[in-house]
Amino acid sequence: MAEITITDGALAVPENPTVPFIEGDGVGPEVTASMRAVVDTAVDNAYGGSRRIEWTEVLAGGKACDRTGSWLPDETLEAFRRYLVGIKGPLMTPVGGGMRSLNVALRQTLDLYVCLRPVRWFTGVASPLKQPQKVDMVIFRENTEDIYAGIEWMAGTPEAEKFYRFLSGEMGVKKVRFPESSSFGVKPVSEEGTRRLVRSALQYAVENKLPSLTLVHKGNIMKFTEGGFRNWGYETAETEFPGQCYTMRTYEKTATESGREAAEAALSAARAAGKVIVNDVIADAFLQNTLLTPEKYSVIATLNLNGDYISDQLAAMVGGIGIAPGANINYTTGHAVFEATHGTAPDIAGTDAANPCSLILSAVMMLQYMGWTEAADAITRAICSSFAEGKATGDLARFMDNGHALSTSAFTAQLVNSISK
Numbered sequence: 476m477a478e479i480t481i482t483d484g485a486l487a488v489p490e491n492p493t494v495p496f497i498e499g500d501g502v503g504p505e506v507t508a509s510m511r512a513v514v515d516t517a518v519d520n521a522y523g524g525s526r527r528i529e530w531t532e533v534l535a536g537g538k539a540c541d542r543t544g545s546w547l548p549d550e551t552l553e554a555f556r557r558y559l560v561g562i563k564g565p566l567m568t569p570v571g572g573g574m575r576s577l578n579v580a581l582r583q584t585l586d587l588y589v590c591l592r593p594v595r596w597f598t599g600v601a602s603p604l605k606q607p608q609k610v611d612m613v614i615f616r617e618n619t620e621d622i623y624a625g626i627e628w629m630a631g632t633p634e635a636e637k638f639y640r641f642l643s644g645e646m647g648v649k650k651v652r653f654p655e656s657s658s659f660g661v662k663p664v665s666e667e668g669t670r671r672l673v674r675s676a677l678q679y680a681v682e683n684k685l686p687s688l689t690l691v692h693k694g695n696i697m698k699f700t701e702g703g704f705r706n707w708g709y710e711t712a713e714t715e716f717p718g719q720c721y722t723m724r725t726y727e728k729t730a731t732e733s734g735r736e737a738a739e740a741a742l743s744a745a746r747a748a749g750k751v752i753v754n755d756v757i758a759d760a761f762l763q764n765t766l767l768t769p770e771k772y773s774v775i776a777t778l779n780l781n782g783d784y785i786s787d788q789l790a791a792m793v794g795g796i797g798i799a800p801g802a803n804i805n806y807t808t809g810h811a812v813f814e815a816t817h818g819t820a821p822d823i824a825g826t827d828a829a830n831p832c833s834l835i836l837s838a839v840m841m842l843q844y845m846g847w848t849e850a851a852d853a854i855t856r857a858i859c860s861s862f863a864e865g866k867a868t869g870d871l872a873r874f875m876d877n878g879h880a881l882s883t884s885a886f887t888a889q890l891v892n893s894i895s896k
């Protein structure tokens with residue numbers, strides 16, 4: 476059992492790393508089998524048999540509950556903690572008590588503060604946009620703060636009443652319109668949380684030579700939380716990446732002090748030097764702009780709730796959740812869980828019809844994270860050529876001009892063949 480380790484922020488990946496995987500519920504077993512077949516072929520081919528992933532199954536969700544009585548056994552968390560990098564299929568959310576969500580539990584336990592979602596279009600995939608080829612973004616969504624922290628109280632409970640008494644009595648808050656029937660939620664946003672998220676996003680932009688980083692927020696209304704995110708984000712860029720980026724806050728300062736022409740000259744010089752241009756935009760305008768001028772955006776850093784809306788809209792612009800990959804990462808400890816972004820799709824489970832691309836593309840992200848880019852690129856090329864020929868699972872093929880619907884297993888075989896050629 477060879478373990479992936481991390482030293483000073485750099486992963487050390489052995490030739491045959493152990494990678495824990497959660498098969499998942501519903502369509503989970505089908506998409507996981509497909510993903511493993513495709514990844515094993517790509518790794519074997521790319522490195523002439525010298526590298527291999529040692530898959531080790533760990534349990535979570537319905538399968539775990541049936542076998543162990545626990546939805547998320549300690550051994551599973553321990554495996555992800557020990558081996559750093561893992562992958563998971565979709566998990567059903569326990570209904571009626573138990574934990575709120577297994578995904579949230581995993582994120583919290585391992586402090587996976589970045590939810591990473593790359594969004595790109597593949598030729599051939601139907602899109603509601605006229606020019607979907609212009610969409611190529613990577614979303615860094617903060618995973619541990621904001622109203623998703625789950626600090627809220629239901630209207631009419633003693634806790635909600637107590638909280639309101641504190642607000643009105645001690646904090647002098649008079650703005651709650653209907654205090655008796657109000658539920659309350661708290662939205663913590665910290666400098667530390669913002670800095671580590673923006674640092675990761677900027678690092679990614681610099682390493683991948685991407686043109687810009689956009690801080691998306693509602694700081695015009697929520698001045699200290701969302702506005703704090705914007706300001707701390709700019710500060711992180713200016714203090715930690717001074718030679719690698721140029722911020723539009725500096726641009727505005729230069730324009731005020733030395734005139735617009737001087738600011739424009741500095742911006743052009745930064746672009747010419749290949750620096751990452753850091754800007755910010757209000758979340759509602761951003762959602763509109765992504766439809767009208769998606770080419771203006773590259774790396775996105777945003778808070779949890781905004782990130783939730785943004786991820787789904789952008790995924791829909793390039794073909795939907797069936798092909799949207801994702802990961803939850805702590806770049807400091809190295810812990811990373813790559814995951815299918817769709818649910819368990821109970822309506823098609825067991826029918827060999829599920830689209831495995833969300834999980835396969837998540838595995839591509841995993842291989843990139845491990846530095847095994849040759850294998851990652853081989854899989855991406857195979858998916859590109861398959862879609863370009865109209866060969867896809869039914870959910871995508873039915874909207875393609877030259878669509879030819881394949882079962883999960885036939886689509887997998889087609890990718891494996893294409894990679895092996």
Ligand code: NAI
Pocket residue numbers: 502506564565566567568578796797814815816817818819820821822823828829830831833870
């Ligand atoms: P869902 O994503 O499972 O299904 C929504 C629709 O998309 C269905 O029509 C389904 O057939 C289709 N679909 C989903 N994945 C597909 C794929 N790979 N290929 C082709 N079609 C696909 O969402 P739903 O029905 O709201 O949730 C079902 C269960 O999944 C619930 O228990 C929910 O809590 C859980 N869930 C888990 C997630 C995760 O583990 N990351 C994410 C979302 C939901």
